Amino acid sequence: MKHFDSLSEILSKKNIKPSIQRIKILEYMLGCNAHPTVEQIYDGMRTRMHSLSKATIYNTLRTFEEKGLIRVLSLDNTENRYDIITSDHGHFVCQTCKRITDFEMSFDHIHVEQLDDCKINQKDVFYKGVCQKCLQNK
Amino acid sequence: MKHFDSLSEILSKKNIKPSIQRIKILEYMLGCNAHPTVEQIYDGMRTRMHSLSKATIYNTLRTFEEKGLIRVLSLDNTENRYDIITSDHGHFVCQTCKRITDFEMSFDHIHVEQLDDCKINQKDVFYKGVCQKCLQNK
DNA sequence: CTTCTTGCAAAGAGTTTGCAAACAA
DNA sequence: TTGTTTGCAAACTCTTTGCAAGAAG
Numbered sequence: 001m002k003h004f005d006s007l008s009e010i011l012s013k014k015n016i017k018p019s020i021q022r023i024k025i026l027e028y029m030l031g032c033n034a035h036p037t038v039e040q041i042y043d044g045m046r047t048r049m050h051s052l053s054k055a056t057i058y059n060t061l062r063t064f065e066e067k068g069l070i071r072v073l074s075l076d077n078t079e080n081r082y083d084i085i086t087s088d089h090g091h092f093v094c095q096t097c098k099r100i101t102d103f104e105m106s107f108d109h110i111h112v113e114q115l116d117d118c119k120i121n122q123k124d125v126f127y128k129g130v131c132q133k134c135l136q137n138k
Numbered sequence: 139m140k141h142f143d144s145l146s147e148i149l150s151k152k153n154i155k156p157s158i159q160r161i162k163i164l165e166y167m168l169g170c171n172a173h174p175t176v177e178q179i180y181d182g183m184r185t186r187m188h189s190l191s192k193a194t195i196y197n198t199l200r201t202f203e204e205k206g207l208i209r210v211l212s213l214d215n216t217e218n219r220y221d222i223i224t225s226d227h228g229h230f231v232c233q234t235c236k237r238i239t240d241f242e243m244s245f246d247h248i249h250v251e252q253l254d255d256c257k258i259n260q261k262d263v264f265y266k267g268v269c270q271k272c273l274q275n276k
Numbered sequence: 277c278t279t280c281t282t283g284c285a286a287a288g289a290g291t292t293t294g295c296a297a298a299c300a301a
Numbered sequence: 302t303t304g305t306t307t308g309c310a311a312a313c314t315c316t317t318t319g320c321a322a323g324a325a326g
C-alpha cells in the first residue's frame with residue numbers, strides 16, 4: 001500500500017473526504033512532532049503547496065477535530081496549537097519558549113467518583129512551567 | 139475584622155493595591171462559585187457598580203493572575219473563564235451547557251520522571267464531556 | 277506633586293464566514 | 302448536474318493598549 005493511499009484511508013475511515021489539501025495537512029501533522037500553530041502549518045506547507053489558504057487550514061483542522069483526528073490545545077487564548085491524537089499523554093508547556101512537550105502518563109488510575117454520571121469524552125492534562133533548556137539559559 | 143478589610147488584606151498580601159474595583163472584583167470572584175467569563179463578571183457587577191469598565195476587569199484579572207490569585211481557563215479560544223485559586227482540583231467541562239464543575243483530585247501521586255529537570259508552576263486537569271443534567275435532557 | 281488606576285475608544289490578534297470559482301461524484 | 306471544497310476578503314469576537322481624567326499617597 002502506498003503512503004498516499006494510507007493517508008487517504010485514514011481520512012475515509014473517519015468519514016472525511018480525502019481532498020488533496022486534507023491529505024497534505026494530515027501528512028504535515030503526522031510528520032511534525034511539535035504542536036504547531038496554524039501559522040506554522042501555513043508557513044511549513046507553502047514551500048510545497050503554493051496555493052493554500054489559511055481558511056482551508058482552519059476549516060480542515062476543525063473537521064479533523066470534529067472527527068476525532070486531532071486535538072486542539074487552547075492554552076492562553078493566543079494561537080491554538082494542534083496535536084495529532086495518538087496515545088494518552090500529558091502536555092508540558094514551557095512558559096518561556098512556548099514549546100510543548102508530551103509526557104507519558106496514563107489516566108486509568110485517576111478515577112473520579114464525582115463524575116460517574118457524566119459522559120467523559122476527553123481528558124487533558126497540562127503542566128505549565130519552565131523547561132530545562134530555558135532554566136539553563138537564564 | 140470587617141469583611142471589607144479582609145478582602146483588602148488578601149490583595150495587600152499579594153502586593154496588589156486594593157482599589158475599590160479590585161476589592162469588588164475579588165469579592166465577586168469569591169462569592170461566585172461558577173467560573174465566570176468577563177462578560178458575566180461585567181453583567182453581574184454592574185447592578186451594584188455602575189461605572190465599571192470591561193478594560194478594568196480585564197486588567198484586574200490579569201493582575202490577579204500574575205500574582206497567583208486566580209487561574210485563567212482557556213478552554214476553546216472563545217471567552218476565557220476565571221477561577222479563584224483554592225485547593226488542587228480538576229475541571230470538568232460540559233461540552234453542551236459549557237458549565238464547569240470542579241472535582242477533587244490530588245496531583246501528588248502523579249509523578250512524571252520525564253519532567254524532573256523542569257520547573258513546574260501549575261498543573262491543570264481538564265475532563266471534557268457531557269454532564270449528568272445534559273445527558274438527561276437529550 | 278508624583279505615581280498608579282480607571283474608563284473609554286481604538287487597535288490588534290486569531291478565527292470564522294459569505295460567496296464565487298473550482299473540483300468531484 | 303449536484304453537492305462539496307477551496308481561497309479570498311470581509312466580518313466577527315475577545316483581548317489589549319493609548320491616553321486623558323481621576324484617585325491615592
